[in-house]
Amino acid sequence: MGRASTQALQSGPRARTMKERRTMTDRSAVGAPFVDLPAGRMRGGTEGGVAVFKGVPYAAPPVGELRWRPAQPHAGWTGVREAVEFGPSAPQPFIEGGDPVLGGHGFPPFDDDCLTLNVWTPAADDARRPVMVWIHGGGFVSGSGSLPYYSGETFARDGDIVVVTLNYRLGPLGYLYLGPGHGEPEPGNFWLTDQLAALRWVHENIAHFGGDPDNVTVAGQSGGALSTAALAGHPAAQGLVHRIILQSPPFGLALPDPAGCAERTDMFLKAVGVSDVEALRQVPWQRLVGATMALFGPCARWGYWPTPFLPVIDGITLSRHPVETLLCDGAADMDVMIGWTRDEANFHFALPGAGYESATRRQVLDRIADTFGDGAPEVYAAYERTRPGSRPVDVLMDLVSDELFRVPALQLAEGRAEMGRPVWAYQFDFATPAHQGRLGAAHCLELPFVFGNFDNWSGAPFLEGVESGVRQGLARSMHQAWISFVRDGRPDHPGLPQWPPYEAGSRSTMRFDSVVSAMDDLAGHSRLLHLGASR
The missing domain is CATH 3.40.50.1820 (Alpha/Beta hydrolase fold, catalytic domain)
Known part of the structure; x- marks a missing residue:
């Protein structure tokens, strides 16, 4: 800070x-x-x-x-x-x-x-x-x-x-x-x-x-x-x-x-x-x-x-x-919508001055070992494969995004799907060009699209350079999906591709980007890496 x-x-x-x-x-x-x-x-x-x-x-x-x-x-x-x-x-x-x-x-x-x-x-x-x-x-x-x-x-x-x-x-x-x-x-x-x-x-x-x-x-x-x-x-x-x-x-x-x-x-x-x-x-x-x-x-x-x-x-x-x-008691029967941004951890770790630009492979391996122990080298290599040309800091950001946000959300979606409880999942993939693209689809970036009130965000640096036509189109899709869910518990609306609930077979997840689409097992790499191939 x-x-x-x-x-x-x-x-x-x-x-x-x-x-x-x-x-x-x-x-x-x-x-x-x-x-x-x-x-x-x-x-x-x-x-x-x-x-x-x-x-x-x-x-x-x-x-x-x-x-x-x-x-x-x-x-x-x-x-x-x-x-x-x-x-x-x-x-x-x-x-x-x-x-x-x-x-x-x-x-x-x-x-x-x-x-x-x-x-x-x-x-x-x-x-x-x-x-x-x-x-x-x-x-x-x-x-x-x-x-x-x-x-x-x-x-x-x-x-x-x-x-x-x-x-x-x-x-x-x-x-x-x-x-x-x-x-x-x-x-x-x-x-x-x-x-x-x-x-x-x-x-x-x-x-x-x-x-x-x-x-x-x-x-x-x-x-x-x-x-x-x-x-x-x-x-x-x-x-x-x-x-x-x-x-x-x-x-x-x-x-x-x-x-x-x-x-x-x-x-x-x-x-x-x-x-x-x-x-x-x-x-x-x-x-x-x-x-x-x-x-x-x-x-x-x-x-x-x-x-x-x-x-x-x-x-x-x-x-x-x-x-x-959310997997038991009175909350089990609630309608739930859950999602994450693709690059959550970039919010804190991506910009110069955060102290991570010069991270070494050894430092990141040691951090991965906190979670995966002796399997850290294999996990590091798996993250490298998903992002060709990645630096140690990129591997770190993907790891933190997974550990803190994406994988626990997937665990909840998986658990509710196994119980037959309703849950709709999304991933926000739209990357901002601000800060030379370092932020990607960072934590908080979905908020102005959800609220559909960009004038109120005029002082937010992470929206600099976002093209207005793409911005407005994506905002219409997201803002109306939130309205639909609030009104009747389903995010579907006529301007959006069909958004099925997250189920064990399909793992359908809505991908919000300049082109909006529902994809099966969108976060499959993270799911398999952290939760195991049996899930």
Whole structure:
């Protein structure tokens, strides 16, 4: 990550105070949409022909004594609450000048009073439209449901659906484990309690916005896809989720148990300069974010995806790896769409400055040996054959893409196919010309095509040089497929080649590129290399 802006961490350019945002009167809002909720009356605005309600609180502010506590109900408000500006994003590192791939993961203002959501709807009526809840990614330390990237306007307008995006606690405020070993009786995974609270809010309130609480699709990308899987199989979410979309889920991450979190928690407390939880509750969030930045180096391992925080299998809020829940219990019968980008790992490893351009064959062989032991030379050769002229860094990127994203997704698809459960699989193959083509079809690149809102991505470097005609054609195919899945659980639509479900015989996978086509066993090389020829 780049250098964090100290000024942004301290305050951020806030046009109004939180109190002013919540009580201001928009005198130009003649005909603005209103909703009457159990919590109080609310006035929204309109954008692109759809109604939008921003900064809607779905839980109590997790501040003071509620810091590192499970999400609590919001007390509501009196009078008319203005819902025309986004709430602040969760505290997170801010990269001054943006990053060379997305351009930015989250932008000020930041505040630990961040548990708000946003709703886009064709009309706040009683039409009971399908609902899509979007959960952003960001390596568990960054991101925001308030980013223009994730505006629900296109989905609401093009698909006649209601879209919800949300902010939830990130980094140490959401993922730091402070269990009994650190004097704290509460369980972990505060991010998960936030997301569960948001789903309950949707179930109880979305009908007021024209949505159907009995037809809710939860979709997420990267860390947000792991969240989606955790929610789908969670006992507290039964009846709140009806189908899911998993975009680049990092199911290859080994999630720690409480004992496995102890060293990292101690490291964080040392970086902050406190020794107990009560003292930590008094620390301004800016110092917590600064300590997060200090953890990236010590927590990094060569050839692995970098993140200082992970969900914890605490046995209370999360009893097993989220991917396992999709093969059993209530989640087994859900409609599932899952996919990955062809070159996931290029996002972190491909660009100069990432530290991998000069990787040697010996280094990569040692990294492969972590997984394949003495078989590392044969695996290296197998990757070389799939990419003639490849360098050691290319083999490394293909390995990490497989281990963290593609192969675990294939394992899920294989498992559900064996059970006769519905699953639709895709691979995003479109390579961007940005950065002299080094990124390929990198992690996150499918997002602007899924949302179909390229104007909102004008500052994203990874779209530079993409030809507009190809871009729009591929976006139409993907955007409409997502709409179709949200509406009825199948991604097929008239503008798309037939997309059969992933089954044991065919392993049909939709390939999204300048030419879209369904292919049998598209990721067969990865599947055979990692899962064995018997699968």
